[in-house]
Amino acid sequence: AQSVTQLDSHVSVSEGTPVLLRCNYSSSYSPSLFWYVQHPNKGLQLLLKYTSAATLVKGINGFEAEFKKSETSFHLTKPSAHMSDAAEYFCVVTLGSNDYKLSFGAGTTVTVRA
Amino acid sequence: DAMVIQNPRYQVTQFGKPVTLSCSQTLNHNVMYWYQQKSSQAPKLLFHYYDKDFNNEADTPDNFQSRRPNTSFCFLDIRSPGLGDAAMYLCATSKGGGETQYFGPGTRLLVL
Numbered sequence: 001a002q003s004v005t006q007l008d009s010h011v012s013v014s015e016g017t018p019v020l021l022r023c024n025y026s027s028s029y030s031p032s033l034f035w036y037v038q039h040p041n042k043g044l045q046l047l048l049k050y051t052s053a054a055t056l057v058k059g060i061n062g063f064e065a066e067f068k069k070s071e072t073s074f075h076l077t078k079p080s081a082h083m084s085d086a087a088e089y090f091c092v093v094t095l096g097s098n099d100y101k102l103s104f105g106a107g108t109t110v111t112v113r114a
Numbered sequence: 115d116a117m118v119i120q121n122p123r124y125q126v127t128q129f130g131k132p133v134t135l136s137c138s139q140t141l142n143h144n145v146m147y148w149y150q151q152k153s154s155q156a157p158k159l160l161f162h163y164y165d166k167d168f169n170n171e172a173d174t175p176d177n178f179q180s181r182r183p184n185t186s187f188c189f190l191d192i193r194s195p196g197l198g199d200a201a202m203y204l205c206a207t208s209k210g211g212g213e214t215q216y217f218g219p220g221t222r223l224l225v226l
Binding site: 044 | 154159
């Protein structure tokens with residue numbers, strides 16, 4: 001079985017400063033890992049995806065994440081936060097071609113101060 | 115643009131009155147999913163269809179049913195909504211298992 005732990009339930013940053021959202025996973029197999037963002041009263045939008053290619057994954061809106069197998073981590077970063085980055089972020093893992101059920105982390109709420 | 119569409123965006127129903135939520139996709143994906151998301155929680159998978167094959171999660175209440183009449187459309191039926199069913203309902207699609215899931219904007223259900 002796999003599980004996902006988002007280490008921070010809430011992150012607050014100033015506009016223009018870096019953002020770091022931490023995610024650790026456990027999986028018996030080589031997982032696929034995702035970060036999704038959800039703005040208030042909206043659906044989930046895919047930020048980026050790792051599927052055993054490059055360990056540094058670049059996503060939309062300036063986000064990127066690094067897969068570290070030795071640390072079982074998949075942390076999300078952005079060098080400079082924008083007000084529009086205020087949202088809920090979910091780290092998600094799935095096992096493979098027969099896995100239809102996403103394992104979600106609990107989510108991290110990001111607030112951005114002007 | 116290819117997308118996942120949900121209607122309506124907001125739905126108000128009365129306690130015990132059946133309600134149907136709609137999802138359509140232009141991605142031509144094989145798999146369609148329904149999730150329930152309560153406030154400040156991660157989405158919870160209710161069921162999914164691979165083509166016409168229905169797969170129910172073990173802990174999904176019988177009160178929740180689904181129909182997929184064709185590749186493009188999928189419906190969520192709540193037979194007798196209770197106050198605890200008030201939530202955001204998200205539809206998603208993917209090409210297959212383990213593939214990226216693409217989410218619709220959601221329908222927020224309010225039960226009075």
